[in-house]
Amino acid sequence: MSTFQAPKGTYDLTPPRSATFLAVREAISAPLRDSGYGYIETPGFENVELFARGVGESTDIVTKEMYTLTTKGGDQLALRPEGTASVLRAALEANLHKVGNLPVKLWYSGSYYRYERPQAGRYRHFSQVGAEAIGTEDPALDAELIILADQAYRSLGLRQFRILLNSLGDKECRPVYREALQTFLRDLDLDEETRRRIEINPLRVLDDKRADVQKQLTDAPKLRDYLCDACKAYHEEVRALITAAGVAFEDDEKLVRGLDYYTRTTFEFVHDGLGSQSAVGGGGRYDGLSEMIGGPELPSVGWALGVDRTVLALEAEGVELDLPATTSVYAVPLGEEARRVLFGVVTELRRAGVAADFAFGGRGLKGAMKSANRSGARYTLVAGERDLAEGVVQLKDMESGEQTAVPLTEAAAELAKRLG
Ligand code: ATP
Ligand code: MG
Numbered sequence: 001m002s003t004f005q006a007p008k009g010t011y012d013l014t015p016p017r018s019a020t021f022l023a024v025r026e027a028i029s030a031p032l033r034d035s036g037y038g039y040i041e042t043p044g045f046e047n048v049e050l051f052a053r054g055v056g057e058s059t060d061i062v063t064k065e066m067y068t069l070t071t072k073g074g075d076q077l078a079l080r081p082e083g084t085a086s087v088l089r090a091a092l093e094a095n096l097h098k099v100g101n102l103p104v105k106l107w108y109s110g111s112y113y114r115y116e117r118p119q120a121g122r123y124r125h126f127s128q129v130g131a132e133a134i135g136t137e138d139p140a141l142d143a144e145l146i147i148l149a150d151q152a153y154r155s156l157g158l159r160q161f162r163i164l165l166n167s168l169g170d171k172e173c174r175p176v177y178r179e180a181l182q183t184f185l186r187d188l189d190l191d192e193e194t195r196r197r198i199e200i201n202p203l204r205v206l207d208d209k210r211a212d213v214q215k216q217l218t219d220a221p222k223l224r225d226y227l228c229d230a231c232k233a234y235h236e237e238v239r240a241l242i243t244a245a246g247v248a249f250e251d252d253e254k255l256v257r258g259l260d261y262y263t264r265t266t267f268e269f270v271h272d273g274l275g276s277q278s279a280v281g282g283g284g285r286y287d288g289l290s291e292m293i294g295g296p297e298l299p300s301v302g303w304a305l306g307v308d309r310t311v312l313a314l315e316a317e318g319v320e321l322d323l324p325a326t327t328s329v330y331a332v333p334l335g336e337e338a339r340r341v342l343f344g345v346v347t348e349l350r351r352a353g354v355a356a357d358f359a360f361g362g363r364g365l366k367g368a369m370k371s372a373n374r375s376g377a378r379y380t381l382v383a384g385e386r387d388l389a390e391g392v393v394q395l396k397d398m399e400s401g402e403q404t405a406v407p408l409t410e411a412a413a414e415l416a417k418r419l420g
Helices: 019-035 048-054 082-094 137-156 174-186 190-200 202-207 211-216 231-243 307-317 334-351 365-375 385-390 408-418
Strands: 045-047 069-070 076-079 105-112 125-134 160-169 263-271 279-285 300-307 330-335 356-358 379-383 392-397 403-409
Touching: 019 105, 019 125, 019 137, 019 263, 019 307, 045 048, 048 076, 048 082, 082 105, 082 125, 082 300, 105 300, 125 137, 125 307, 137 160, 137 174, 137 263, 137 300, 160 231, 174 202, 190 202, 231 263, 263 300, 263 307, 263 392, 279 307, 279 330, 279 392, 300 307, 330 334, 330 365, 334 356, 334 379, 334 385, 334 408, 379 385, 379 408, 385 392, 403 408
Parallel strands: 330 356, 330 379
Antiparallel strands: 045 076, 069 076, 105 125, 125 300, 160 263, 263 279, 279 300, 379 392, 392 403
């Protein structure tokens, strides 16, 4: 292993690809910011108890994938494997559900950690942008979130994604279904671990990715046949609102998601260009979570979209984001005096809001012009001793190749004008 290698299952974001990640985070959060969602940031770690209770002791996330640690002071902490439990915990701590109007609408963006088997699209450190709407039961809220995620993906230029939709029922009808499913599953030919799962979290068996298991599940009882009237009506309303918004979705009766706390609306965004790690995002309603972590009854709904897989989806579709060059003006000084003078012009430009950069390190003209090209700057400013003696700088338009001498004192203003 080389000394410079990032830990297994992780990778660094470096320029130029890192710009795409920033743009994806920006694109996913933009529709949320325009829809009344406020930014929230929580610590990268929490008391392990929060996830054990809030994510569920029987989930893979808690039993296998969590990075836990004991501090020198003896606290049991876990690096956050997901965002919802932390965001709800923070909202309860800050009493956001009491001080403001419901729902409390929040968005977040950050790093998450899961000890998984690394493979394409599956890492031990990854990045999500998420949204949670806390404290209100309203099918329009579920619909809003699905529509906003669709809008975010479309704004990025993604086309080959699909929305899978299901309802998991509530505390009234789900237990009845759970029992029927258990009875069905107990008769199947399954390994020990899966048999254990039948008893703890039978819905998760439906989520099993192995083909031999999926084949046996063809005749499994369908949750849809067990939904109570209230859940059915709620789900129909969500479907109607999404349909009216022109957002296409597929009903997927087997969609259950990995986390224990979901109720009613459940959805996943899958992308068809990603192979087996096809889920780019997912979410749903979690009416029971607040009480599970010791809070009041707060029916809520949310989603998290994976930034890493969204970038992979863009690459799979060959979508090039239209990322404007970060530098507009690149200054190339020739000689000591020019260095001081042009550095001053660059500072002036930056203060005027023009993105400018400078050929540091006193390189020759050729190397410096290469850097200017690479920066993507529309204009370069070049000045040598003779220019300074005449009180001018050479302003070169990198698109047309045209070069003009501009009085030094007017250079910054002229550039600001040309760049609009
Ligand atoms: P999967 O079924 O692929 O394991 P999940 O159900 O565990 O996904 P969620 O907990 O719903 O995923 O997280 C939401 C999104 O976060 C996923 O759709 C995915 O884009 C991203 N994500 C989850 N785990 C990882 C990971 N280990 N590496 C990269 N992205 C991830
Ligand atoms: Mg997972």
